[in-house]
Amino acid sequence: MLDIKWIRENTDAVDLNMKKRGAEPVSSYILSLDEKRRDVMGRLQELQSQRNKISKEVGQAKAKGEDASHLFESMKTIGPEVKKLEEEERALQTELKDFVATLPNILDAAVPEGKDDTENVEVRRWGTPRTLNFEPKAHYDLGEDLGQLDFETAAKISGSRFAWSSGDLARLERALAMFMLDTHTEQNGFTEVNPPVLVTPQTMYGTGQLPKFGDDAFYTNDERDLMLTPTAEVSLTNYMADRIVQESDLPIKFCAWTPCFRKEAGSAGRDTRGLIRVHQFNKVEMVQIVHPEKSNEALQFMLGCAEDILQKLNLPYRVLNLCTGDMGFGSEQTFDLEVWLPAQNTYREISSCSKCGDFQARRMNGRFKDKDGKNHFVHTLNGSGLAVGRTLVAVMENYQNEDGSITVPDVLKPYMGGKEIIKAVSK
RNA sequence: GGAGAUGUGGCCGAGCGGUUUAAGGCGCACGCCUGGAAAGCGUGUUGGGGGCAACCCCUCGCAGGUUCGAAUCCUGUCAUCUCCGCCA
Missing domain, CATH: 1.10.287.40 (Serine-tRNA synthetase, tRNA binding domain)
Incomplete structure (x- = not known):
C-alpha cells in the first residue's frame, strides 16, 4: 500500500x-x-x-x-x-x-525498463549444463518410467494439475526440503517456522494477494472465508501484522517448508504435463523483516542463500533482474533464479527474491520502535529457497543416467539413507 | 459441537451514562539529589489522523445500536482461558 x-x-x-x-x-x-x-x-x-x-x-x-x-x-x-x-x-x-490498495508498489530505480518477461536482464550464469551423450528424458517420463510418478492416479483423486510421487522419488523431494531447511537454519541464520497455510482474507490482503488477485487463490467454504496460501510468504510476513517490534529485534528471518496452492488461472495449456505447474506444490520460503536501511543488503543476502542451494546441488542456473513490465504487484525489485532443464533445453524459474519496501508493512501495520521511541514501518523481503517441486524436476533431469536411473546428488545422500542411485521399482 | 469466564496504553490494574481529557502501580526515558550509585523527588511515556501553527479529532478486542452524551447500557462478532463431548 x-x-x-x-x-x-x-x-x-x-x-x-x-x-x-x-x-x-x-x-x-x-x-x-x-x-x-x-x-x-x-x-x-x-x-x-x-x-x-x-x-x-x-x-x-x-x-x-x-x-x-x-x-x-x-x-x-x-x-x-x-x-x-x-x-x-x-x-x-x-x-x-x-x-x-489496488495500486502496485513503486519500482526501484535499479529495475531495468522492459515491456514483459522477454526483456528481463540476465545478471550472471553459474555452472555449465552437462553434456549428455544420450537424449535427455523429461522429468515426467523419467518419473513414470521409474514407477514413482503417477499423474493418472493424481488426476483420479484431484483432477488435472496434481501429482502423486512415491518411493525414493517422494523421499528425494523430502530430502531436498530438509537439505534446504537445514542450510537456511544452520548456515544462514533463519528461524524455521511451521505456519498455518489456511489464512484469513485479511492476511492475504496484508501481503497483497487481495484485493486484486483473489482469482489465483483457493477459497474454503468456511464461514470465515479462509483461503489456502499460494506461498508461505503470506503467513510468514504477516507475523508483523499489527505488531511493533524493537529495533534491536531486526532483522527477523523466517523460513518455512509448506505446501503452496495456486489456481493457475490464465495459464491453460502451459506446462500441462509434469510437476512444473501444479495446483499444489511444496516450497521452502525465506522471509526477512528488516530495518529500512538494510533492504538492499538483505535482498542480495537472500539471493545468495537461494543461489547457494543450487550451487551445493551443482545445478546450473542464471540470475535475472526482472524488468518493469514483469514485476510483481508488491515488489520494488525482484531477482529470479532460473535452473537449467536439459529436456526443455532451457532455463526455468525456480526462485524469485523480492524486496517490498514498506508496501506490505503498511498494509498489515507492521512497525518497529527506534531508539527515540518513534515507530516506523519495517521493510519486508521474500524469496524462494527454493521451490522444492521444481528442484526435484531439476535434479531428476540433470542427474539422469542413460538407463533412466537418477544419481542422488552428494549433499542429499545423508538424507537418503546413503542411497546413491534411484532405480525403477519392479512392477 | 455444548456450557461458562474474560478482553482497558509496554505490563498489572481501577473505572455509579456526564471534570475519564482513562485513577493507581510496575517498567522505561530524562532531570534533581549523590564523590558515584541505590533510595527519594519531579517530568514524560497507547496508537493514528488533520492543520503553517496555536491547536483539534479519533482510538478502552472489532462492528453495529440506544442516548443530548458510551470504556460504562444493548446486539452481533472475534480472540483467549476453563469444563464437557468428539477427534489426529
Whole structure:
C-alpha cells in the first residue's frame, strides 16, 4: 500500500510508475478524492469539537445540581449532523483506501525498463549444463518410467494439475526440503517456522494477494472465508501484522517448508504435463523483516542463500533482474533464479527474491520502535529457497543416467539413507 | 459441537451514562539529589489522523445500536482461558 501523504507530494512519480508497469495514471483521481475527504473531515471535527465542549458543560452543570436542559437544544442538531458527516467521511475513506490498495508498489530505480518477461536482464550464469551423450528424458517420463510418478492416479483423486510421487522419488523431494531447511537454519541464520497455510482474507490482503488477485487463490467454504496460501510468504510476513517490534529485534528471518496452492488461472495449456505447474506444490520460503536501511543488503543476502542451494546441488542456473513490465504487484525489485532443464533445453524459474519496501508493512501495520521511541514501518523481503517441486524436476533431469536411473546428488545422500542411485521399482 | 469466564496504553490494574481529557502501580526515558550509585523527588511515556501553527479529532478486542452524551447500557462478532463431548 502506498502512503497517501507520499502520493499527495509525488503525483508525478506515482503516474510514471503506473506507466512503467503498463497502466493508466491515477494521481488526479486520488487527489480529488483525498481533497473531498479532508474537507468533510474538517467539518466533522469542528462539530465533534463542539459536541465535546457542550457535553462537558452538561457534566459540570449536573455536578453542581444545575439544570442543563437548555444545552440539549444545540446538541440535538449536532448529533444527526455528526452522524451524517461520519458516514460521509467513512465512505470517502473506504473509497480512497480501496482504490489505493489496488495500486502496485513503486519500482526501484535499479529495475531495468522492459515491456514483459522477454526483456528481463540476465545478471550472471553459474555452472555449465552437462553434456549428455544420450537424449535427455523429461522429468515426467523419467518419473513414470521409474514407477514413482503417477499423474493418472493424481488426476483420479484431484483432477488435472496434481501429482502423486512415491518411493525414493517422494523421499528425494523430502530430502531436498530438509537439505534446504537445514542450510537456511544452520548456515544462514533463519528461524524455521511451521505456519498455518489456511489464512484469513485479511492476511492475504496484508501481503497483497487481495484485493486484486483473489482469482489465483483457493477459497474454503468456511464461514470465515479462509483461503489456502499460494506461498508461505503470506503467513510468514504477516507475523508483523499489527505488531511493533524493537529495533534491536531486526532483522527477523523466517523460513518455512509448506505446501503452496495456486489456481493457475490464465495459464491453460502451459506446462500441462509434469510437476512444473501444479495446483499444489511444496516450497521452502525465506522471509526477512528488516530495518529500512538494510533492504538492499538483505535482498542480495537472500539471493545468495537461494543461489547457494543450487550451487551445493551443482545445478546450473542464471540470475535475472526482472524488468518493469514483469514485476510483481508488491515488489520494488525482484531477482529470479532460473535452473537449467536439459529436456526443455532451457532455463526455468525456480526462485524469485523480492524486496517490498514498506508496501506490505503498511498494509498489515507492521512497525518497529527506534531508539527515540518513534515507530516506523519495517521493510519486508521474500524469496524462494527454493521451490522444492521444481528442484526435484531439476535434479531428476540433470542427474539422469542413460538407463533412466537418477544419481542422488552428494549433499542429499545423508538424507537418503546413503542411497546413491534411484532405480525403477519392479512392477 | 455444548456450557461458562474474560478482553482497558509496554505490563498489572481501577473505572455509579456526564471534570475519564482513562485513577493507581510496575517498567522505561530524562532531570534533581549523590564523590558515584541505590533510595527519594519531579517530568514524560497507547496508537493514528488533520492543520503553517496555536491547536483539534479519533482510538478502552472489532462492528453495529440506544442516548443530548458510551470504556460504562444493548446486539452481533472475534480472540483467549476453563469444563464437557468428539477427534489426529
